Amino acid sequence: MSEWREDVLGSEWIFEGRLIGLRCDTVQLPSGRVSTREVVVHPGAVAIVPLREDERVVLVRQYRHAVGKILMEIPAGTMHPQETPEECAQRELREEVWCSAGRLEKLASFYLAPGYSTELLHLFLATDLTPAKGEQDEDELLEITTLPLTDALAAIERGDIQDAKTIVGLLLVWHRRLSAKE
Amino acid sequence: MSEWREDVLGSEWIFEGRLIGLRCDTVQLPSGRVSTREVVVHPGAVAIVPLREDERVVLVRQYRHAVGKILMEIPAGTMHPQETPEECAQRELREEVWCSAGRLEKLASFYLAPGYSTELLHLFLATDLTPAKGEQDEDELLEITTLPLTDALAAIERGDIQDAKTIVGLLLVWHRRLSAKE
Numbered sequence: 001m002s003e004w005r006e007d008v009l010g011s012e013w014i015f016e017g018r019l020i021g022l023r024c025d026t027v028q029l030p031s032g033r034v035s036t037r038e039v040v041v042h043p044g045a046v047a048i049v050p051l052r053e054d055e056r057v058v059l060v061r062q063y064r065h066a067v068g069k070i071l072m073e074i075p076a077g078t079m080h081p082q083e084t085p086e087e088c089a090q091r092e093l094r095e096e097v098w099c100s101a102g103r104l105e106k107l108a109s110f111y112l113a114p115g116y117s118t119e120l121l122h123l124f125l126a127t128d129l130t131p132a133k134g135e136q137d138e139d140e141l142l143e144i145t146t147l148p149l150t151d152a153l154a155a156i157e158r159g160d161i162q163d164a165k166t167i168v169g170l171l172l173v174w175h176r177r178l179s180a181k182e
Numbered sequence: 183m184s185e186w187r188e189d190v191l192g193s194e195w196i197f198e199g200r201l202i203g204l205r206c207d208t209v210q211l212p213s214g215r216v217s218t219r220e221v222v223v224h225p226g227a228v229a230i231v232p233l234r235e236d237e238r239v240v241l242v243r244q245y246r247h248a249v250g251k252i253l254m255e256i257p258a259g260t261m262h263p264q265e266t267p268e269e270c271a272q273r274e275l276r277e278e279v280w281c282s283a284g285r286l287e288k289l290a291s292f293y294l295a296p297g298y299s300t301e302l303l304h305l306f307l308a309t310d311l312t313p314a315k316g317e318q319d320e321d322e323l324l325e326i327t328t329l330p331l332t333d334a335l336a337a338i339e340r341g342d343i344q345d346a347k348t349i350v351g352l353l354l355v356w357h358r359r360l361s362a363k364e
Contacts, residue, residue: 039247065188066296111344112295113295114246118249163296172349175339179339
């Protein structure tokens with residue numbers, strides 16, 4: 001379906017920030033019409049579902065300025081240059097929940113907001129957890145908490161977990177478990 | 183945990199576009215440190231899992247310029263001013279998959295990328311579908327497709343569905359089904 005592709009006629013950089021950039025592209029649609037596309041440029045991210053042997057998930061509570069709320073999320077972070085998703089996953093585990101994973105299993109890679117953001121997120125299940133301490137980001141204030149996986153799923157249904165990557169992570173772990181049992 | 187709140191010392195509008203805006207806020211962290219937060223301002227969105235009586239989900243394939251790919255997604259769109267999430271859901275169903283829903287059930291509301299975007303998405307399950315035609319957005323080129331719900335779940339596991347809201351929607355419908363049976 002290459003006939004769906006939009007030809008880029010021009011591209012203007014609006015902003016280059018610490019975390020994201022913003023580009024405004026002028027595109028020609030397959031119909032011939034010319035339109036604009038606003039694109040948030042993001043380096044990509046990793047998120048991890050850390051599952052302990054006692055079936056409790058390790059989560060972090062964190063104030064999110066963009067939405068003005070404290071959210072409960074799985075550990076996650078932006079990829080550093082030259083870092084593989086697996087390296088990023090281990091670093092974020094150390095920094096945010098002070099552990100490292102003996103086993104990392106890829107759950108999925110997906111786009112958070114493909115209508116305007118380039119952000120691709122790589123999601124892992126982390127097991128065989130052992131204590132490890134990494135350097136913390138001084139701009140991040142986190143509270144570590146743990147919940148049984150079934151309680152975390154109930155928290156999604158109640159609306160107490162409101163973060164997309166966290167919902168995907170918990171539901172995918174649950175779905176993979178069910179599929180393995182069949 | 184109001185002591186986690188970040189005091190906004192200043193706010194600069196960088197860009198106001200068709201779909202999104204960009205703001206750069208200067209904040210004082212609870213530690214006293216001053217930092218900046220880049221915020222993508224979004225009007226909010228609605229996404230719908232349209233489930234037919236034959237257990238097939240109605241999906242749309244669409245070229246996404248920001249990620250340079252054709253993605254398979256559930257119908258979705260940005261909320262118009264003064265529109266309720268339910269009105270937006272019915273409008274998007276008409277515009278994108280040419281049907282209207284006799285029944286709309288709220289599945290969840292969640293943030294797509296709370297690290298930098300204000301976007302809150304309201305997710306619905308739509309059933310009792312009947313044909314209806316709405317005005318289409320001339321900047322959107324869509325292909326409607328249907329898949330049995332179980333095949334759509336398999337497509338997530340295979341990596342053929344790579345859109346966060348679509349993954350959340352399909353897994354939540356499945357989770358609610360199974361929870362209801364217990």
